[in-house]
Amino acid sequence: MRYLAGFKGNMAMFSSSTGYGQFKRLLRHLLFWIAYYLYDGPISSIIEADPLSRIVIAGIAMPVKIAATYFTLYLMTTAYHDKSRPVRFYAYLLASIIFFGFMQRVVSYHLIYPKYYPQALDVPVWYLPKVIIETFGVYSVVAIVVVLHVGKQWYSSQQEKQQLKNDKLEAELKLLKAQIHPHFLFNTLNNLYSLTVTRSEKAPEIVHKLSELLSYMLHDSNKTIVPLQKEIDYIENYITLEKIRYEDRLDVSLNVFNAISHIQIAPLLILPFVENSFKHGFSNDIGKVWVNIDILISDNQLIIKVENSKSQSPSAYTTEALGGIGLANVRKRLELIYKDRYExxxxxxxxxxxxxxIKISENELPGN
Structure with missing residues (x-):
């Protein structure tokens, strides 16, 4: 009884669906049964000596086939939601096959045979070979519907899994990008603090450049991709900010070797490398620091090189120091966004x- 209660619950859940989704589902089912009837009746009647009889017989046989089909579908749905009792599922399935097979035999015996095949009345209604034939007739269409149903469920399941995967990926990317903002602000505000302590005249200019950088971070960094030129402009503003701070102690070269107007890139990918070069390029035992940034396209690849001088102190470039939040962050983002497309x-x-x-597709190359 508990199993049947679950079955009724699934029936109620299905019937309670409202709106456009229910209409589409009912329309699909209706079109399927119309198509099946046309095949089993009018189309198949072409090869019959009495086409009209075939059309009528197909109509008489339809109700049992429809009932068997939907009972089997909802039986499967109930079993799917209650996997703890597989024996009961198979018992109900077997009982339903016997029941609907015999019901079709009864319909044929009393409604079809007397008018169209009177000679078939020579054997009793419970004659097993005839019951088996009728059962196969019913469950041939049930099998078709079950295959279609399972295929649709599998496809929907794959779509849901992909959507969940995409949602998870998007959430991870948003989290990683959100981590960049406070990390960047922490470093820049530290620089600004040191200048305000010394009452430097450069502090207002730093605030202005910082506002430009924040504008990009607020309006463009949430996009999936941005033009590479925008990312370069952002890096140039950041370099300007650092030059204000370090003056003649810093020598930066930013070189773009190809046309890049058509190249797209995930936002804030280059910044961690550039920021890292400034952060670890300066130390107590080095006077002047140089940073060289090259951006070029070669063999369908976007190549970004960031090189900087460094202190000769063994402790200045430990594994921990070289990693930091920025590089760990960008590694994760590269893996999520580009996967096998980056090195x-x-x-x-x-x-x-x-x-x-980063490998780029043909339509992302300049001139295409």
């Missing part, structure tokens, strides 16, 4: 060199 190499020798290669 990141970090070389820590005489200088500190970061090489990022």
């Amino acid at each position: 990141l190499n970090i070389i820590n020798e005489e200088t500190y060199l970061v090489i990022l290669k």
